[in-house]
Amino acid sequence: MRTWGPLTAVCLGTFMLLLDVTIVVVALPDMAGSLHASLGDLQWVVDGYALALAALLLGAGAAADLLGRRRVHVVGVVVFAVASLLCGLAPGPGTLVAARAVQGVGAAAMLATTLPLLGSVYQGRQRSVALGVWGAVSGGAAAVGPVLGGLLAEGPGWRWIFFVNLPVSVAAVWLTLRAVPESKGPRGMRVDWLGTLAFAGFAGGTTYGVVRAGEDGWAAAAPLVSFGLAALALLLFVVVEHRVTHPLLDPSLMRRPAFVGVMAGALAFNGVAFGVLAYTSIWMQTLLGMSPVHGGLALLPLTGAAVVVAVLGGKLLHGVPARLTVGGGLLLVGAGSFGQAVLGAGSTWTALVPGLVLVGVGTGLVSPALAGAALAAVPAERAGMAGGAVNTFRQLGYALGVAVCGTVLTSRLGETLPHEAAHTLAGGGAAALRDTFGEQALRSAFASGLNTAYAVLGATGVAAAVLVFVLVRPDRTARIAVTKSSPVTLMEEETASRG
Template identity: 65%
Template sequence: MRKWGPLVAVCLGTFMLLLDVTVVIVALPDMAGALDASLTDLQWVIDIYALVLAALLLGAGAAADVIGRRRMYVAGTALFALASLGCGLASGSASLIVMRGLQGVGAAAMFATTLSLLGAAYEGRERSFALGIWGAVSGAAAALGPVLGGVLTQSLDWRWIFFVNLPVSVAAIWLTVHAVEPTKGQGARRIDWAGTAAFALFAGALTYGVVRAGAEGWTSAGTGALFAVAVLALAVFVAVQRRAAQPLIDLSLFRRPSFLAVMAGGMAYNAAAFGVMPYTSIWLQTVLGMSPVQAGLALLPLAATAFVVAAVSGRLLHAAPHRLVIGGGLLLIGGGTLAQAVLDADSGWGSLAAGLAVSGVGVGLVSPGLGGAALASVPPQNAGMAGGAVNTFRQLGFALGVAVFGTIAAARMSASFREAGVGQADDAAHTLAGGGAQALRRTTAEEVLRAAFASGLNTAALVAGVTGLLAGLAVLVWVRTSPAPPAAPATTPATTPAGQVRTKRPATVERP
């Protein structure tokens, strides 16, 4: 147990926290019915978790260096478990959203320490093997979320997608305590609380602004105020990082085209691959009448191809240029998402299969290689910052993707209803997108409902696909890094301010 116990402990936690990013997708219609949740409520049930995870990830890495990484991982897992219990017991959408936010806090504490714990536990070939397994688990978790969520929702209840985290958390904590060596905190290190708070305010205000725009319009006073707060918070974050002795992120890294392109690619990856999926699941269940398991299986082409390709590409493409693997994968995600924008009133789940499979191939290429591309785009001393930053941008991309594509889909549904002469089109569109198709059937023809939802999904998929294609082109054009040769084993892994492992390796190859 002592040899592979740390790997199992870290992978259990990683799989669980990344699974919870997407596990709620298939359960959304059941949640909406049980909690009387609106479209905005459902968006926040998904978004608040990824948003808090993204906002706190860099700060959590610095905090782990202060209090000790094993202690941080155990505390984060315990908080994650308690918040999962709260999610399962939630009596309303507001309490569920709050508990999902607390889940995100625990997940940030866990995710910020995973790589450094593995780096401290293994050396040489064992370290490469452990990191490879961790990468495969990370790549499969988000893609498998809808499938497992569908099985749990239908066979038990939607609350069990949260209750199942409890035994997994207990196992992860027990293994961590018994198999992972404790690490001492760096008492002299300071946590950039001001930078963490400013970034959290920026991410939250931006996402809330997009969600509110869907309900009140882009030109409403409330929406404009939120965007203004987001801009101000971003300016404060930049100012704090420039003056901080130990910043969360070295802003000079963004002057590197390769680093900037990889960060944009990470954000677009999660947005394009998974941002439309919640609304696809609602369409499958509330419009086509599929069960949660059937809806999960309808999304299986993405999960299955992503899992297989991630396992194969990690072994066969480790020496391939990052720009080709990541850029090509993003192009496949974009193309696959565009191929899903073919729905009409008579379409069934089979219309999505080919596009989902193509997107899955892209996910399988991008997910395992994105971290390595981020590390290769910066000097070795900034490796921890790069690793933390790319995970932050990934989760922020998912949160923004769900918000933006939901707003776009609802707007197009509203336009479709107006064209069909349906009264109160905006309210009807939000009801339909939020899983209320059954209520609308009393006053609206079935074909009108199907046509409206299909047009909304098509428009959202179109924007998501273009996002993936543009990000892929940016990576192909701007990323000029090559994978570094395997590093010589380090006796004691060093850590960076973000709490990530760093070993000595040759300088990054970055061409002008």
């Protein structure tokens, strides 16, 4: 218990919170049918969780340093569990979206405290082993998510995607209280609550504006007002961060080209790699007639390649600058997205396999390298802040990617279908449209919409890769490359920066 207890407790929480990022993807068509949810509702089922996680991650880490990391972690697990129960019992899409956002609040508290808790328990070689196991669990959660989601949706029903979190949460709380010691940050720390609220307003306003643009058009009042409020929130965040003693994100870091390049790569990465998967799943199930399980298995070329490359990369890419692995990986992710833009009315899921594999290989290179690249771009005393910023930008990028892909898809569908029919088709309602438009027309329209979304993501991935190559200098990333020990370096620097 003394050796494995803390690691097991933390890994249980990590597995749950990362699993819930991807597990809902293949269940979205069933949710739409059961709850009579619109496309906008489905987008927020995904984005509500990712946005809350992104917006509160840095603030949760600061609060944990002040209040106690174990305490905040346990509270996060409890909040996550209660929200999971509410998700499973949701009578309608509004309740489900709200509960998903609460889930994201709990997940932020859990993720923000994971590395500090492990760092307070394990030292030396034990820390290397613990963080290696933690990294494997993190990668496994992403790979298992779509398949497990498909099995549950096709078996007992989509609500069990959330109910399965309950016994795992109980075990995680019990183990954490029994095996993990309490730890805090240095005295005198303060939580930047105003900065947290301002950043949440910026992230939420931007994402809401993109979603509404897909429904009403970019020039409509709702998205324009939302973008305006988001801009004001961002301005407030910048002002606050310049004035507070303990900022969430030190403004001086944004004057470092290498740090800006890494954050741009992190923002683009999750959106480009995973933002379109929800709509790909809807296409597979509602137009190709695939089951949720088959739909989940069809995504294995991506997740499987990512896990294999991440594991092998730790051995084969030792000493390679993170600039090359992050930039090169983003190029592969972008190329893989372009490679999926080949669909036609008669295409099956197998047309996506080459592109999915490329995206998976790129993901396996980028994901473990981002933290090391962020650390190399900042002073040692800002290591914890840099690590938190990477996770924040990744989750924000995912939320924006889902929103942008939905808007691009519906805009493209609207060129061949009436507005309402386009939104119905994108939201999984193909069955209700077949008698009116015909199978061939619907499949052709959806394929065209997906192709456009893939192309937009491909261009974004390539642009982000260029930024990384230009801004992240070789000498800044040489000291922390992609190795299996890079999470250990992250934890050592973060522990030192927080005392």
